[in-house]
Amino acid sequence: MAAGDPFDFSPGAQIPLSGAAGQTAATQALASAAYRDDAVEELLKANSDWATSEVKKPRIALFEPNLGEAFSRAVQQRMLGGKPLIQSFGLEPRPVVEHCLAANRIRKQRDARLTLIMAVCGLLFLPGVLLWLGVFQLRRMLAGAQNKRAGALSTLLLTVLGVIAVIFLVKLPVHGFWSIYVRAMVIAPVIGGLWAKRICERTAKDLRSAWTGLLGGGGVAAKIPEAVPQSPGETAAERLRQSLERLSADQRSNIVFYAGPKGILGMGTRWGSWQLAEELIPLDPDKEINPFRSWDVIRAIHDQLRLLERSPVHTGGFTPPFVEHWVVSPIGEGATAVSRPEGTEGAFQIRGAELQKICNEQQFGSGDRHYLGVQFVLWDGQLVITLLITVTVLHKTLRIEVTGHALGPTHSVFNGKPKNRTKTFKKGLKFWETRTVTLPVVAPREVVRLAARAPLTWYPPLLEYWGGKLxxxxxxxxxxxxxxxxxxxxxxxxxxxxxxxxVLRVVHEAALRVLKENGVDTEHFGKRAGSLSVAIQDVKPTQADVYNA
Known part of the structure; x- marks a missing residue:
């Protein structure tokens, strides 16, 4: 690692286990997606007003990934790619990425065995394997047809092909070695398929066990030993370890981005805004107001907000709040990238004199803006409430603005537990009764898909080209x-x-105290604060970031 690298805060080489920090419902729900075996299109149901994911259609349906494969690959590449990320308030992104790495590791072990089977049964009996893959590819294509007539024709066509194959094997036009080879090239892929099925079922049970454990609230650990350098020469492991540390540092950044009607990315919709703006008038007409800055008011509000959890009545009340100074950087509504400066503290943060300068001077015109935020993470990370406070002084008018932001729970798509494959039959003579049978975890067509993908998993770009991606x-x-x-x-x-x-009342109380200490007549401020305190009790969520002309 190069000297002066600003984001390496780790204690050294350790086996990452995602069982300590970030064990919340939101974290575990997203982490469970790495182990899922649903169709990748299920993820599109979770698209929100802030972001829309897409699925690239496969060129060959047999190479199409499922939800867990596509999610793990996409999240791992993006989160560890070095590009700036939007903070994930309410969860810890590192455990999610670690579970993606762990799920990919389990799949790689399975794919190594499947590749061996494909090498033995595929290279030696390549014509037979291609024939069987062609039949399954044809079946997948025809099975996806919406027309009922096309579906019936596909079943008839496959039946005819099966009959022809049987007749061909019984009475071959060749003799000797080639007759044995032709029969073997048809039978060997079947034997390989049975072997592959056992491997796929064992891996599927492991993945589903982790999936169920995460949604059940258990401390399922994601073991990724490949992130632990065993010797100084293991540069790949060291790079992975540094990427994980950078991800944690990026999460701690106090720089956020305002994207027009989408609001502040990561904090959710701005649903309310309350403003107190009055003229600065000296309390004593013969004296001037003591010089003070916006930072002085902000610092007093900051100290008061840290006491929000205290209450004269013991009723539970607020959970301990997270109070932070945010620097909000404006970007376009359709922006596809963000940039975050690397602070001197090495955690992509703006602190000290630079933060005070933004608070005191960058209040009008272009540039970043300072906001003091108080954040509550509730419902095990499923609800994030953020209230931002900004103080501006233009000419003789001091304005204190409080805005409310709310980020809701992760989509219900991530909360579904694995379901067993079942099939219902009608009982013979008692046709009015049915019998449900539990099928194997992995369907035959899924075994074929996994076996066909296995050799290409060693070069993911080629697999994504043929099979599509998230x-x-x-x-x-x-x-x-x-x-x-x-x-x-x-x-x-x-x-x-x-x-x-x-929160609004605490902000006004702290601000009025600073104004009094500096010789400001607070009568008008007090009246305005009282009217806002009454109005906010009838609050209703609105689209505060949408300005209607």
Missing amino acids: VLPEPFGLRHAWADKPWRHRFMADDALRAATP
């Missing part, structure tokens, strides 16, 4: 990309609306 939305962040709105959940909506009133 295209993540940009700018990308794990949390907001697949978040739902909180207003559909009554209790979540209530929590978001209730948090605004006490």
